Every structure is written in C-alpha cells, then in structure tokens.
Amino acid sequence: MAASNPLETVRGSIALYTGAVVLLFYFITSIHQKWSRYRFAKQHGCGPIRALPKYDPFLALDRLYLNIKTAKKRKILETNVLRYEEYGNTFSTQRITTPLILTREPENVKTILSLKFKDYSMGDRLQVFGPLLGHGIFTSDGEDWARSRHMIRPNFIKEQVAHLEIFEELMEDLFALIPTDGSTVDLQDLFFGFTIDSATEFLFGHNVHSLKKRVSQVVDNGPDFSEAFNYSLENILTNSRFGPLMFLNRDPKAAESNRVCHEMVEQFVDKAMKVREKYDEEKGVDESESRRYLFLNGLAQQTSDRTRIRDELMNVLLAGRDTTASLLSNMFFMLARHPKVWAKLQEEIATLDGRAPTYEELRNLKYLKYCLNEALRLFPVVPLNSRTAIKDTIIPVGGGPDGRSPVFVPKGTAVGYSTWAMHRRKDYFGEDADDFRPERWENLRPGWEYLPFNGGPRICVGQQYALTEAGYVTTRIAQRYSVLESRDPGPWEEKLTLTLSSYNGTQVSLRH
Template sequence: MTDHTDSFTSSVKPIPIVLALFILYFAYTSIALYLRRRQYIRDHGCEEPPWLASKDPILFTDIIRENLRAGKERKTLETFRNRFERTGTTFRQKLFGRPMVSTCDPENVKTILSVRFKEFCLGKPRMNSLGPLFGAGIFTTDGEPWAHSRTMIRPNFTRDQVADITAFERHVQKLIKAIPKDGSTVDLQTLFFRLTIDSATEFLFGTSVGSLDAPMPGVEGEETQDFAWAFTYGQDACIKRLRMGSLAKIVRSDPLDLKARKIVHEFTDKFVDDAVEYQQTHPDEEKGKHEGQYVFLHELAKSTTDRRRLRDELLNVLLAGRDTTASLLSNMFFMIAQKPEIWNKLRDEIAFLDGRPPTYEELRNLKYLKYCMNESLRLHPVVPGNFRQALHDTTLPTGGGPTRTSPIFITAGTIVNYSVFTMQRRTDIYGPDAESFVPERWEKLRPGWEYLPFNGGPRICLGQQYALTEAGYTSVRLLQAFAACESRDAKGGVWEEGLTLTCCSGNGTKVALRAGKEA
C-alpha cells in the first residue's frame, strides 16, 4: 500500500517557509521605512502638529458624526472653523484610519498649491465623486492629462474673449425683466444661476439653454428633460458622493442622478458632434468663430476630435463658469441688501454712465464695485475648502511643536485639507472685524496667499477674469435698473451656508428691488 503521509507532509512544508520569508520581508521593509522617515524628520526639523481632540482617537467616529450633523444643520464651515480655533491653524486627525492634516495657514497652503505642487495630487476622491458627470477634465485629473487639458483651454480665455461684454447684455436684460419692480420679494440667487448657465452655454456651445425664458423646471415630483435642471441635480449628486467617500460605492445609485447624467451628456454630445463636423468642413475659419460668433467649443475642436474628451472639457469649464459667477453674485447681493449705504455708494460710482452699459475698461476702473466683489469672495469664498493628497513623503513648513511653528512631516497618502473660509476670516490677518462685510478695507489691503478666491499656483482658475467681468457687468446693470435693494431674508440677514461644489447662501438671496430712474 502506498504511504500518502510522506507526500502530504512534503507538500505542506514550503508554506510556512514562504510565510516566514514574507513576514521577514515585511518586517525588514517596515523597519527600513521607519528608519528612513525618522532620519528625514530629523534632517528637516519636523515636529508633530496637535491632534484634533476626539473621544475615539483611533477611528474618529465622533468627528464623523459631528460632520454629518453639521452638514444637515448647514454648519459645516462653522464647525471646521471652530476646530481650528480650539486646536490651532494646523492639526492632525484620522478618517476611518486614514491620516489627515487640516490647515488654514497661508504658508502651508502656498506650499501645497505652489512650492511643492508636484508632490501633491487631487487623488481618487475627486475623480470618484465628480467623474461620473464631468469625466476626465481639467478639474478631475492630475499630471500629464491635467497639463494637456490646461494647454487646450488656456487660449480660450484671452483678453479678447473676456473683454467682449456685449455678449452678456441680452441675458442680463432677461434677468432684469424677471425681477418684479413693485418691491415684491424675489430670490436673486435662483435668477443668478439661471443667468450664468444661459450665458455660459452660449459662450461654450454657441447656443443658450434659455433657462431665463421659462419657469424654473425640476419641481419636486415632475419629470423634466431640461439641461439646466439636470446639470444642477448632477452636481448635487457629486457632492453627496464626495461626502460619502468610499461608502458611495456600496450605496444604491440614485435613478434621478442617472437620468440627469444622461440628459447632460446627450445634450453636450449633440453640440460636440456638430462642432467636430463643422471644423472638418471649415478648417480655415477664423479663431473660434462660428457664423460670426465666438464659440469656445469650436476653438477647442481644433485641438482634438476626440468627442469624449471634448465633452469632458466642456462640462468641466461649464462647472466653473456657471457656478463661480452665480455664487459670487448671490453672496454679494445678500450682503449689500442689508446695507443701503453700500447700494447707494455703488450707484454713485456708476452715475457717470447715465444708464448706458459700461465698456470693459470702464468696468475695470470701478474701484468700489471691485472692493465689494473682493470682500464677498473673502467672506464667502466660492470654493471655501479643498484638499490634496501627498504623492510621497514630504513636509509642510509650519504647524508643529509646542510653538506651532516647526515644519511638520507628511507621510505619503496623507490627505491635506485646507480651509479658505477659515483662513480668510482670521482676525490676526484681517483684523477684529474680519467677520464683517467691509468693502472699504480693500482700499489699503494687499493680501498674498491669505486671500485665495480662485485657487493659486499652477492650478489657478483660468476663467477668473471672465467670472469677475460677468459679475461686475451684471451688478452695474442691476444698479442702474433699481434705485433700492432691501433684504427680505427669513433669518434676518444671518448668512447660512449652501454648500455643494461651490458655496452660496443656504436660504437664497431674497430681496425686494425698486425700479430707479434709469430703468
């Protein structure tokens, strides 16, 4: 009889050896990494930043619950700011065991976005949350794909395109027409978002979606095929995925989100197909011109015929072009509606126009209007916070040790959050009235990295002048059309966050406007 015992024994002997070798290798690499990091920390003089106080210092589940509660109560920004006030301008924490560092220090932000730009990336969270709607574009990619996107898009935001303010006039007049002249309450925020999607789609596609021409679609319970509704709903779904993180993968898909994505993609694809075909039949046409009109898409189609790439880039630019301007306008008018003296001062500044539209140069020279926009962007930044992920071991220049001024060590994979909202309200930077809307502070204020309305470094917003020009032009025309603006905010003028991919008033911008002599 064959003895199977020996063959069985011989077959299992290598397993413990392989396991032992694996354990030894793991131990060796772990010790080597520890020693290498310890030396790196010594060489750079790094010290630990404070830890965020938590009842659960391992998983920080109490902090997660606090984040969820703050989101429901529209107090996320306030909650984060309170943590900085309790702990310091830079602190360490964990999220489901993953290391995280939070900062509102200008030097650290400068390092992340500029000095050590190549050592940080957006990471998977951005693509996982925004990718389903926006694809691989300038706001969702890193490295070479991002650099190529920026190279494609940059020429389309030249001074000639930005200075063509006549393109805004038709849409602004529709906005003014939609506002009651008898002092009835109106939510300007809703109208601003309609305005900017109309102007942005005309600039990008060559055709406006015309949301100001009809009642706002997307009423609860209705089924709609409207692009404006779908684009807004799709963004809301993006921010939900971002907040849920990895848990979003196991949650059942929202049928309305899928519907919204389909509407947005099919609408955009139609224009992309037309643009590619047009460029193939009109290869020598003047830069970006389509039947005499500048069209962003037609210029972009000269760079590539990849339809998916064109759609993704268009939607990425639409996100910035539409939401930045609308959020700036809604936040600014929310604040100036509570201060009649500011409204009157702005009207005095534009009185020389005698009711006519301003030229681009005249618009740029309206200093007090610029102060108001700067102050709005300071107090209520359109993107109040962001994050980056460390590609490998690196450092931030300050925040560690007993004095909170030593460099801090950042391990590879660490998420670094930076709060623009908190940084731009620091009393040690902006004074004891940092939480007040005071446009006059900009007469002498010349901030650096402590003021970051449009990001900074290589990823600074390409469309910032376009957004400021549209916001300024819209403001001038409204100031000319209405003699007075009165707040009708249900909370008595107390601003609450409306936090999605951008940030505006959670209660809208409810005001009463009365027609002026120039209307």
C-alpha cells in the same frame, strides 16, 4: 493514530515558511519605511503636530458623527473656525481611513499649491466627478491635466472674455423675473439661472434659456439640460459624501441625467467638428458661425477627439456655473444689509450715466471691485479644499510646541485647507475680519492669505470671466434699481454643496 502523509507535511512546511518570509519581509519593509521617514522628518526639522481628540482610535467614527451633526445644523464652516482657534492654525485628524492634516496657514497653502505642487494630487476627484465630467481639466492630474490646461487656457484671453453682449442680452431675461411692485424676490435663484444661460452660450454657443423658459412659463416636454445637470451635480455630492464607499451609490436617475447632459453637449461638439472639417478642406467658414462658437471651435481646432472635447466642456461648465452665481448671491445678501455700501456703489456706478459699461470701464470701477473682493473674502465660493500627498513631503509650519516648525506629511495623507477660516484671520485682516467692509480693500494687498481663486499652476482659469460677469450684472442692477432691501428672515446660513451659497437664498426687494 493514522500516520501523517509526508507530502502534506512538506506542503504544510512550505506554506509556513512562505508565510514567515512574507511576514518578515513586511516587517523589515515597514521598519525601513519608519526609519527613512524618521530621518526625512528629522532632516527637515519637523516637529509633532497637534491632533484633534477622537474616541474611536481606528476609524474616528466619532469625528464623522460630529461632522454630520454639524452639517445638519449648517455650521460646518463656523465650527471649522472654532477648531482652528482651539487647536491652532494647523492640526491633524482622520477621515475614516485617511490621515488628514487641516490648515489655514498661508505658507502651508502656498507650499501645497505651488512650491511643492508635484508632491500632491487631487485625490479621488476623478472617481467622484468622473461619471459626469470624464477626464478633463478639473478632474485630471499630472500630464493629463497639463494637456487639458494647455488646451483650455487660450480660450480665456481677453477678446473672448470681454464679450459683454452675451450678458446684456440676458439682463432683459433677468429683469423680466424681478417683480416691479417691490415684492420679495430670491435673487440667488435667478443668478443660478443667469449663469447657466451665460455659461452655455459662452461655451457651446447655445444658450439653454432657463430664464426665458421661466418668463414664458414654457413647459418643455423634452429632457431639460439644466435640470439634468443639477441632478448630476447632486449625485456627485452624494458620491463625495460616500467617500470610499461611493460604489454603493447606484442611482439610475443620475445615470440618465449624465446621459442627457452628454447627449446635449455632443450635439454642439458635432457642429464644431463640421466647422473644423470646413477649415481642413479650406472651404472657408461663415464668419458669424465661427464667431458664435468661439470656445468650442477653439477646442475643435486642437483635437478631433469628440469625447475629449465633450469632457473638457463639461469640466469648464461645472467649474464656471455655480461659482459666479454664488458670488453674486452672497454679495447681494450683504449689499441688501448694508445700505451705505449700496449707496456708495450706486454713486460710483452713476458715473456711467446709465450706459452699459465697456470692459475697460468695468475694470475701473474701484468700489465695485472692493465689494466683489470683500464678498469673496467672507464667502469664498470654494471654502474648503484639499490635496493628497503622492510622496513623503513636508509643509513648512504647524509642528512643534509653538506650531512654527515644519510638519512631516506621509504619502497618502490628505491636506485640507480652509479659505473660509484663513480669510477670517484677525492677524491678517484686522479685528473686524468678520465684518463686511469693502473699504478695507483701499489699503489691503494680500498674498496667499486671500485665495478665492486658488493659486499656483491650477489657479482658476475663469477668474477674469467671472469677475467681468459678476461686475456687469451688479452694475446693470444698480443702474436699474435705486432701492435694495433685505427680506431675509435671519442671518446668512451656509449652503455647502459644490460651492458655497446662502441656505435661505437672497431674498430682497428691488425698486426704482
């Protein structure tokens, strides 16, 4: 037998010793963490939370499989409500490797979004949205987000939001695409065109004219911004479905679409920078030029970083485009199925004698406001959302046998909240919570149980803009057509992309 080399023996012992120390260190740290978490939870009176059953104890792949099946049937949201009914308003589950708490308790949502805002981040949003949006208000956290918000917010003051001429000009393009013989039209499709046109006008001072191109059937050989933007959004959705495996999603067409979007926005950023230079040199600026690019110039006056401006514009465009179109589409789906509501709405709008409303008049149309509220209650445009705990923290309810005790939320846990399920709670909205009944808003003064625009420091900045646009479009359509009939073949079905719209569109007939 060969004698062992003493140097190797020493090396082996050192390796063994180091391994043992690392293991011991890991063991002690993890015991210490468990102990301090136990004490933290006890100190806050936390109780155990109910868990969704799973067969795969490691990755909960059975739950993932069920979710994919439910998504294929377009019943994610409906199933979501059934789960809350069965397991209570707050329960725990798992998304592959991430622990997940799901809730539809207003108190919990208020805690995540407002009271303990600093305990949470947006999770992997930057990775998912980054290729198109870069760093901006929608994708950032912490100080970066605060800077973005500070820069964006002043652009939503009333003077900017109340520019109704943009909408009026676009109404003609919309009307031109509605058949005059009462044949079926998909309003949802048109609303999505309308909002990309209005949003690009509002943000860039340049309307991409997606509706006009359809009217004139212009075939544009150059890259189409709205097409590229749509493709980039689809890729974002794929990224979010891949989750931690999103690096596997390599799509050259998506990269090209992102490039087209960036290039197009950069042109307008360049224009804004020129306006800024003129200001700086005190050359004076053509008034109409500066009024036209209000939003863009607003940003350019705060920073000279072109990429920063571009990214902020992309962020606001994403947050603002599909949201308002989805609200309008879902609301018209319901209006077409509720002729009495449509008649009452028309009666109210008739007080304008056919005139285009002013900003103040629009705000005073109460029944219109009830219809918008009710559509956002039943079809919240962002029906599911989440935040990720960046430190050990708690939510106030959902623990213990009666679900009324606080729940411990370990760092790294995602807390998902469902506005869809919360907006359907019968204890808040009554036994008819599933029905579309705008009249309920006569007496309803909801708190955190009604949250279509989010709450707390990250509340939607575009809320007034969106409600003004949606109200304006509805008013002008109601003035033009007295008959609105549903031509949808079946009930409303979910189309859950980045926002919530109707799977079959909004098929209607409109007549004078």
